[in-house]
Amino acid sequence: MRTRVGVFFGGISVEHEVSVISGLQAIHAMDADRYEAIPIYISKDRTWYTGEKLTDIEAYKDLKALLSEATPVIPVAADNGGIVLQKNPAPRFGKREVSQIDVAFPVLHGTFGEDGGLQGLFELMNIPYVGCDVGASALGMDKVTMKQVLRNEKLPVLNDVWFYNREWQEDSASIVKQIEEEIGLPAIVKPANLGSSVGIGVARNQESLEIAIEEALEYASKLIVEPLITDLKEMNCSVLGDTDEAEASVIEEVLKTEDILSYADKYQGSSRGGSKGGSGSKSMGGGMESTDRIIPAPIPDEETEQIQTLAVSTFKALGCGGVSRIDFMKDEANDIIYVNEINTIPGSLSFYLWEAADKDFQTLTNDLIQLALKRQRDRERLTFSIDSNLFSLQGEGGGKGGSKGGSKR
Ligand SMILES: Nc1ncnc2c1ncn2[C@@H]1O[C@H](COP(=O)(O)OP(=O)(O)O)[C@@H](O)[C@H]1O
Ligand SMILES: [Mg+2]
Known part of the structure; x- marks a missing residue:
């Protein structure tokens, strides 16, 4: 029997549409002889849908019509592991089960799909899933904690000042002072846990600093401020693997057209002239891969190796799994x-960086699914609980329980 892979996409973040593109790309890339891809679309109002029609990108132009043909479902843990998708609401007659999945493949960007939220659900349901686990996802989503870990590992990150909304409301003067002393101006203000440049602002003097902070606080209650790099070149590198073994892709140079690479630049690039770099994009309605980029980045071999090494170290320091993209x-x-x-x-699972490294998209999805299964096998060797009922051991001299791996208690 083919492995049933539930591909999750859509979601509630600002990157909803990008996720639809990435998700469908992954579904179409999968080896149909080995895997049965089951689409699970999460709408902006958090309803889960499944159905064949959801794999057609054209159908999303009329979302209402599409959803009227799709089946709303809820996940239920299957007896033999995995998730059963049940019709929701339950039909009055007939079967409730729509399909079952053996592996979960989240292709959601941003809030609750990429930050460990959905991963936590997969953990509770005991289903193997592609990509980072709960901890690595959460760590990677928060720019403050991510940089704290990397700094501790001696990886090069910019200096920063961070604070919560409440601290700003209570004493903005001392935060401004701290920023001026430790960061200096110009600076860049970012929400700690968003993406797509949402809420990001540049400050060149004290007044614009305060404005940028007030604006960013509309999107998040935790902010990070960094020195602004004025002579900036942006390069990205993808890493595939896990904490045992990870490899780096080729490097892309991202060409920017405005002061800050904005949401419009990233996701609506096609309307402004499209790709210069030959990203190997599929014609799936624009999206991530239409950002102007050069692949491979025209940089000396030495610099390529330096970035690749840093990318792998970052991936491992954060405890990642699956495929990530590290931006430099x-x-x-x-x-x-x-x-x-x-x-x-x-976005697009960085397939274009792997294609350029001679790994086609099908092989990439295969590797990702196999990594998910490997992690599940590794975990099954660990002890999460002890076999014996400690209450029943009273008077017997304490716990002799503990299965494989050995609990210390
Ligand atoms: N310290 C900085 N100096 C100059 N530009 C920056 C700096 N930090 C971010 N940027 C610009 O802002 C963009 C978005 O910032 P980033 O930290 O990647 O947030 P996001 O998660 O929203 O993508 C970057 O791609 C870069 O163009
Ligand atoms: Mg970014």
Whole structure:
């Protein structure tokens, strides 16, 4: 029997549409002889749908019509592992089960799909899933905690000041002072846990700093402020694997057209002239791969190797699994390369960076599913609970329980 792979896409984040493109790309790339891809579309109002029609990108132009043909479902843990998708609401007659999945393949970007939320559900339902686990997903989503871990591992990240909304409301003067002293101006203000440049602003003087902070606070209650690199070159590298073994892809240079690479730049690039870099994109309605990019980045071999090494170290430091994209910023004036951020579910799963490294999209999806199964096998060797009922051991001299791996208690 083919392995049934539930591909999750859509979601509630601002990157909903990008996720639909990425999700369908993954479904169409999968080896149909080995895997049965089952689409699970999460609508902006959080309803889950399944159905064949959801695999057709054209159908999304009329979302209402599409959803009237799709089946709303809820997940229920299957007896033998995996998830059963049941019709929701339950039909008055007939079968409730729509399909069953053996492996979950989340292709959601941003809030709750990429931040560990959905991964937590997969953990509870005991289904193997593609990509980072709960901890790595959550760590990667928060720019503050991510940089704290990387800094601790001696990986190059920009200095920053971070704070919560409440601290700003209570004493903005001392935060401004701290930023001026530790970061200096110009600076860049970012929400700690969003993507797509949402809420990001540049501050060149104290007044614009306060404005940028107030604006960013509309999107998040935790902010991070960094020095602004004015002579900036942006390069990205994808990493595939797990904490045992991970490999780096080729590197892309992302060409920017505005002060900050904005949401419009990233996702609506096609309307402004499309790709210069030959990203190997499929014609699936634009999306991530239409950002202007050069692949491979025209940089010396040495620099390529440096970035690849940093990318793999970042991936491992954060405890990642599956495929991630690590974004770098080079300060050209000072010739320093910084790790900027990690995307643990990158747009289009970064397939174009692997194609350029001679790994086609089908092989990439295969590797990802196999990595999910490997992690599940590894986990089954660990002890999560002890066999004996400690209450029943009273008077017997304490716990002799503990199965494989040995609990210390
Ligand atoms: N310290 C910085 N100096 C200059 N530009 C920056 C800096 N940090 C981010 N940017 C610009 O803003 C963009 C978005 O920032 P990033 O940290 O990647 O957030 P997001 O998660 O929204 O993508 C980057 O791609 C880059 O163009
Ligand atoms: Mg970014």
